[in-house]
Amino acid sequence: MTAHTPMTAKVAYADVEKGTELPPRSFPLTRGALVRYAGASGDFNPIHWNEDFARKVGLEDVIAHGMLTMASAARVVTDWAGDPGALIDYGVRFTRPVVVPNDEQGALIEVSAKVAAKLDDEARTVRVDLTATSKGQKVLGRAQAVVRLA
């Protein structure tokens, strides 16, 4: 056990099994949220805030940062685990852009997740598979996380 091994997840390894569902969540993404994420992340690509530019490069409208979708989806896992540091491996494929209209609602990303496998009884790690959709279509593929539980 190293000093960096979190012991602080609020979910116990013994209490989960393959198929355990995590509480699903929905994340509204407005244009304002995109601007805010652009500033915080330093990703100022105009496809995320300028619809003229987005259309010029062949998009339907402004799209969300893929990394914002990835970060939002992660919250289903980190909120469940209680300690964001318990998420030790996290990967996604960006399969479809999330179009964000310029209105009060913006886009909605719906995320569900379940335990796909218990990986290691000693390290207390599980693999969680995530599904993220917007308007009923998958926006992330192969979204998987490895979480170290208590």
Added chain:
Amino acid sequence: MALDQAFVGRSYPPTDPYEVGREKIREFAESIGEDNPVHTDREAARALGYPDVIAPPTFVFAISFSAAQDVVHDPQLGLDYDRVVHGDQRFVHHRPVRAGDRLTVTSTIEAIKSLAGNDILDIRGDVHDESGELVVTAFTKLVSRSLEGS
């Protein structure tokens, strides 16, 4: 034109250190709607066993992707940057990134593929702290879309 396979395995010089600030972590956490106090309150972070506030799991992308620009813009590699989209992203956290870290990134080209005219580039970013400890490994897949395909 397909990218030169001879670049597979090539590493780029480590970046100058990026110092992770508490307020930057707070700003990033707020931008993804994350309100876990482990990102903003030092005492809450200490209660979970961390020496200082930790960053959300995808925070490090800004640092690793900035380092990957050396690869993307390597004139010898000749990637058509205007046609690049982010395909996949994965982070393996050896420990959470935390305030006070001074992080350097070494980027390595892991794979180059050509698929249906698209150039696909896999970049690994090894993120080390000042003591040389490996903190995060970031895997980024970039796809340069073929002129015909899109």
